[in-house]
Amino acid sequence: MKLQGKAIIVTGSSMGIGEATARRAVAEGARVLIHGIEPVETEEVARSLGMPFCVGDLAEPQHCEDLVECAVTEFGKLDGLVNNAGVVWRNLIEKTDAAFFDSVMAINARAPLLLIRAALRELSLSQGFVVNIGSVNAYSGEPNLLAYSAAKGALMTMTRNLGDTLHREHGVKVNQINPGWVLSEGEKQRKIEEGMADDWYETLGKEEAPSGRMITTEEIAATVVHFLSDEFGPISGQVVELSQFPFIGRNAPKC
Secondary structure, three states, X not given: OOOOOOEEEEOOOOOXXXXXXXXXXXXXXXXXXXXXXXXXXXXXXXXXXXXXXXXOOOOOHHHHHHHHHHHHHHHOXXXXXXXXXXXXXXXXHHHOOHHHHHHHHHHHHHHHHXXXXXXXXHXXXXXXXXXXXXXXXXXXXXXXXXXXXXXXXXXXXXXXHHHHHHHHHHOOEEEEEEEOOXXXXXXXXXXXXXXXXXXXXXXXXXXXXXXXXXXXXXXXXXXXXXXXXXXXXXXXXXXXXXXXXXXXXXXXXXX
16 A cells, blocks of 8 residues: 555545545555544544544644644654645635735645644654645636636745755655646536536536546545655655646647
8 A cells, every 4th residue: 555654634635635635545554634624524524534633724824733733643743744725716806805815825825835834843754745736727727716826826836946945955745736627526516606507517528628527536636645655756846737638738629
């Protein structure tokens, strides 16, 4: 098993990519601290896996410290940190005021930084791994994802920066995955609330999903787990897009 005996934090693991990652990591032999902001959902996932959990809001700086402390108390060490938790709040620039922008940045960019800082001592001891979950929207994004895209762009720069400095100075590898369009329960519901049919994800065209279907959370989780494993080696500071088509240089659709 790839993660036998490893101790890992997966933020936002009460649902979506985070939950899929936690389940795959446990299946690969890891002990995982389940985290979420929703008490009921977080506890349910943790109980189903037989793992400890911590509930809290990563917008609060102290919670980042508390989360790492909880993991070390439970496991006695820390080998990996997956910064998955994030918010996909939408607003056009006309309604993106300082408070909205700061709230998105606090969770999507500041929290990962504070968590890495809080975990640095333990990750240095274990020569561990950090995997940041970004988005292809970091390169531009949609009009109503301005703040989200800026935050994911900041996260990407942070990954490049810390992937160099922390690897050289502490032996900690920092990498990032930028998923494309992923089919999660949250995304299903979000599109329904935006007016799409209940089965919208079953009727996508080749332009939206070249394979005829969307990427699953489990498929993203498989790569996250590989990035946390010793067989991934000394690779650090890398950002990998997991999408169905080249993000840059995609062939134009035929008329």
